[in-house]
Amino acid sequence: MAIKITGTGSYIPDVVEKNEDFHQHEFLNTDGSSINHPNEIIVKKFKAITGIGERRYASEHLTSSDLGFFAAEKAIADAGIDPETLDYIIVAHNFGDVKHNTIQSDILPCLASRVKHSLRIKNPKCVAYDILFGCPGWIEGVIQAQAFIKAGMAKRCLVVGSETLSRVVDIHDRDSMIYSDGAGATIIEATEGDDGVLAHETASYTYDEAYYLHFGKSNNQTLCPDTKYIKMDGRKIYEFALTNVPQAMKNCLDKSGVAIQDVKKIFIHQANEKMDEAILARFYKLYNIDIPEDIMPMSIQKLGNSSVATVPTLFDLVKNNKLENQSLTKGDVIIFASVGAGMHINAIVYKY
Incomplete structure (x- = not known):
C-alpha cells in the first residue's frame, strides 16, 4: 500500500x-x-x-x-x-x-x-x-x-x-x-x-526556543499595549533553523533508504530566501556533495511568507508547471521540510 x-x-x-x-x-x-x-x-x-x-x-x-x-x-x-x-x-x-x-x-x-x-x-x-x-x-x-x-x-x-x-x-x-x-x-x-510517503521526521524544541515567535505589542508605544501582533527574534530563528533543519532532513532521508543523489526536488517552507539557501547548503554539506542545479523551487520572491500555505502552494505550482524551470516527473523523490513557531521542525521524503 x-x-x-x-x-x-x-x-x-x-x-x-x-x-x-x-x-x-x-x-x-x-x-x-x-x-x-x-x-x-x-x-x-x-x-x-x-x-x-x-x-x-x-x-x-x-x-x-x-x-x-x-x-x-x-x-x-x-x-x-x-x-x-x-x-x-x-x-x-x-x-x-x-x-x-x-x-x-x-x-x-x-x-x-x-x-x-x-x-x-x-x-x-x-x-x-x-x-x-x-x-x-x-x-x-x-x-x-x-x-x-x-x-x-x-x-x-x-x-x-x-x-x-x-x-x-x-x-x-x-x-x-x-x-x-x-x-x-x-x-x-x-x-x-511503492511510491508516496517514504519517511517522516518531526521535532519540537521548546526548552529555550518556544518563544522565538510570539504575540507582542506594537513597536508604536502610543498604541494599546494589550493589542498583540506577530513578533519574532529573526537572528535566533535563523541560527536555530541552520542548526536543526538540515539534520532533520538528513535523518528523514536516511530513514527512507533513498540516496541523496536520487533526490530531485526539495520544497522548503518559504520563510526567507537567504535562510532557505543556507539550509540547503548545510544539508548537502552533511553528505559532502555539491548542490544540484534547480533542486529548490522558490516562490517567496512573489508570494512572500504565507506560513502553513507556502509548501503546499509551492508544490501545487511546480506540479502544474506554473513555476519557471521547475517540473516534476513520476518517480521523482522529493523532500518537504519546514520550521516555525513552537519551535517545530518536520520533514517528509516522498516519491512522486
Missing part, C-alpha cells in the same frame, strides 16, 4: 502588495524610537536579505477559512473524488479567521468545520479538526493523515494549510513586510504502488 498525494490545489490572493508600498510606513525600533534610515534603504536591505519583492493579501471580504475552502475545492477536483468519501479534513493555520480591520481571532467553530461546511459535505463521519503547529502545520497534517491511513482509521483525507498573516502584523515593525496570505490543499489517500 502506498499513501500518496492524489490531488493538489492552491489559492493565491489577487491583492499584490509591492515593496514600494511600504515606503510610506512609519517603521520603529522595538522601544518605539525612530530608525535612522529612510524607508527606501530599509526596504532595499529587506529585499536583499529575504528575497521578497512582493506579497499577496486576501481581499477584504475573505477570511482564512474562505481561502482554505477555495484551495480544497481545487484539490478535490484535481483528485477527481467525491468529497463525501473524505474521512478527515485537517486544516493547519495559526490565527483562525481574522476579519479585515479587526483584532480578534475567530476559531469557533474550528476552521476545518467551516471548510467542511463550505464544501457542503453531509457525511458526519468525515471528521474535521484544526492543527496549530506553526509554519510546519501542513506537513504535520500530512504526517497525521498518513498515520490515520496506515492505522486503518481512514482511506482518504484532505489536508489544508491556510493563513491571513497580513491581519496580525504590526505595521510599525519591519518584519511585517515578510508576511502574506494564501492557502494550499492536498488529498492524501491509500493507493497501490
Whole structure:
C-alpha cells in the first residue's frame, strides 16, 4: 500500500502588495524610537536579505477559512473524488479567521468545520479538526493523515494549510513586510504502488526556543499595549533553523533508504530566501556533495511568507508547471521540510 498525494490545489490572493508600498510606513525600533534610515534603504536591505519583492493579501471580504475552502475545492477536483468519501479534513493555520480591520481571532467553530461546511459535505463521519503547529502545520497534517491511513482509521483525507498573516502584523515593525496570505490543499489517500510517503521526521524544541515567535505589542508605544501582533527574534530563528533543519532532513532521508543523489526536488517552507539557501547548503554539506542545479523551487520572491500555505502552494505550482524551470516527473523523490513557531521542525521524503 502506498499513501500518496492524489490531488493538489492552491489559492493565491489577487491583492499584490509591492515593496514600494511600504515606503510610506512609519517603521520603529522595538522601544518605539525612530530608525535612522529612510524607508527606501530599509526596504532595499529587506529585499536583499529575504528575497521578497512582493506579497499577496486576501481581499477584504475573505477570511482564512474562505481561502482554505477555495484551495480544497481545487484539490478535490484535481483528485477527481467525491468529497463525501473524505474521512478527515485537517486544516493547519495559526490565527483562525481574522476579519479585515479587526483584532480578534475567530476559531469557533474550528476552521476545518467551516471548510467542511463550505464544501457542503453531509457525511458526519468525515471528521474535521484544526492543527496549530506553526509554519510546519501542513506537513504535520500530512504526517497525521498518513498515520490515520496506515492505522486503518481512514482511506482518504484532505489536508489544508491556510493563513491571513497580513491581519496580525504590526505595521510599525519591519518584519511585517515578510508576511502574506494564501492557502494550499492536498488529498492524501491509500493507493497501490511503492511510491508516496517514504519517511517522516518531526521535532519540537521548546526548552529555550518556544518563544522565538510570539504575540507582542506594537513597536508604536502610543498604541494599546494589550493589542498583540506577530513578533519574532529573526537572528535566533535563523541560527536555530541552520542548526536543526538540515539534520532533520538528513535523518528523514536516511530513514527512507533513498540516496541523496536520487533526490530531485526539495520544497522548503518559504520563510526567507537567504535562510532557505543556507539550509540547503548545510544539508548537502552533511553528505559532502555539491548542490544540484534547480533542486529548490522558490516562490517567496512573489508570494512572500504565507506560513502553513507556502509548501503546499509551492508544490501545487511546480506540479502544474506554473513555476519557471521547475517540473516534476513520476518517480521523482522529493523532500518537504519546514520550521516555525513552537519551535517545530518536520520533514517528509516522498516519491512522486
